[in-house]
Amino acid sequence: MERVLKGLEPESVFRNFETLTQIPRESGNEEAVATYLESFAQKLGLEVVRETSNNIIITKPATPGYEHSKSVILQGHTDMVCVKLDTLDFDFNTQPIPIVIEGDWIKTKGTTLGADNGVAVAIAMSILESTTLEHPKIIALFTTAEETGMDGVIALDPEHVKGDVLINLDSEEEGTLLASCAGGVNNIADLKISYTNRMLPLAYELVIAGLAGGHSGAEIDKNRANAIKLIGRTLSIFKAHFPYELYEIYGGEKMNSIAKRSVMKFTVDHENKYLLEDLVESIEATFKNEYEVADPEIRLELKKTQVPEQVFSQTTRDAIEKLLRLTPFGVYTMSAGIPGLVESSNNLGVLEQFGDTLKLTNAVRSSVNSKKQELNEVMALVCEAVGAENSLMADYPEWSFKVESPTRELMKTTYHDLYGKELKIDAIHAGLECGFLKEKVGDIDMISLGPDMHDVHTPFERLSISSTARTYEFLCEVLKRMK
Structure with a gap:
């Protein structure tokens, strides 16, 4: 079947994202996507842990020269909210998401897109499979059932995830770093x-x-x-x-x-x-x-x-x-x-x-x-x-603002160097997994970012192509500067 997103750059990000749109992954039904990610890691020769909750943890060693740098946890969730137009006959368990491109946007034909949070998984996968990117040790954490109660992160075994910095990729506005979120x-x-x-x-x-x-x-x-x-x-x-x-x-x-x-x-x-x-x-x-x-x-x-x-x-x-x-x-x-x-x-x-x-x-x-x-x-x-x-x-739990954050400062400098703009630091009313992750992995430096997407959890959900590309470029440069 011809790929809809073929030709978009970065190629690996959009290839991985399109693959995810073809795998059923409604909250509570992450078995297939967990199996896919487990196989993905094994083919790359990377260490992978699959928990009974279907959380997936993949570890990629630091590239030469980064062995003593702070290790980074890249985190997103594999599940998605499955909502469609009332008039649409569609089965999320058996049919791939019907993605289309309209200008700078990836959209669908009447269903949720799953960019929340499939784009995070796709970006992390691209970093894991890259052979040219310089970076510290990467721990990619993919949790389950985030949308229905954060069951995956609640079930997470802390022994499987140890790192110095956590970058959550579940935000929806480029140019804004989230440093706090609501509990619920x-x-x-x-x-x-x-x-x-x-x-x-x-x-x-x-x-x-x-x-x-x-x-x-x-x-x-x-x-x-x-x-x-x-x-x-x-x-x-x-x-x-x-x-x-x-x-x-x-x-x-x-x-x-x-x-x-x-x-x-x-x-x-x-x-x-x-x-x-x-x-x-x-x-x-x-x-x-x-x-x-x-x-x-x-x-x-x-x-x-x-x-x-x-x-x-x-x-x-x-x-x-x-x-x-x-x-x-x-x-x-x-x-x-x-x-x-x-x-x-x-x-x-x-x-x-x-x-x-x-x-x-x-x-x-x-x-x-x-x-x-x-x-x-x-x-x-x-x-x-x-x-x-x-x-x-x-x-x-809520995720409280941390006054001192070296990663946040590094990101602000990097963003200005790349784009000549100031990076906004904000809080969000929506819930993120960072509150639970703080309990699981310790009070480490955490930040959340992501590309522009709109109308998530609705059949009109859309993801910006150019913003996704810049977000990936920005994250790769941040990792490179963590030497």
């Missing part, structure tokens, strides 16, 4: 469903779709709509206008993606049929007006569907309404010390039903641990008020 936790609400016999004769399905979605860390401040929150508002509007019975509700795809689609199924009486149709048009107009700039493609789709035998009890229906309305979404606090930085937030990522339990999974983030706890306490109170159970999973 998955906050889960479980609501028991009770049923009753249906009384109303007409059944409908209402879909809220067309939303932009986005990364729940990077795009949480963009004022984009959340389809789960909108379906909660719709429940309240219906309740104020006519009797209805709810019997199915769900929305979102991934905990760390802003929900871009939601569905509710319900019944009404014959006499309210036309009122329902008019009301749906009115609700759509309201939502479009509210999100005219941030989410202009919102649409509500109403159609008749099969009439059920049973529906949720009124108690369950009202509890769902309150749960969705009261659960906070979006920015909670902004940083007082770093202008423009989100300090704390919550994202309603997924609403789904398992048997007789409705589960709402939230992604809570904060760079201040006490604020993260506060958000969790708010959610606990919401759950208590509606009769739901509240639990926490995959809690990960």
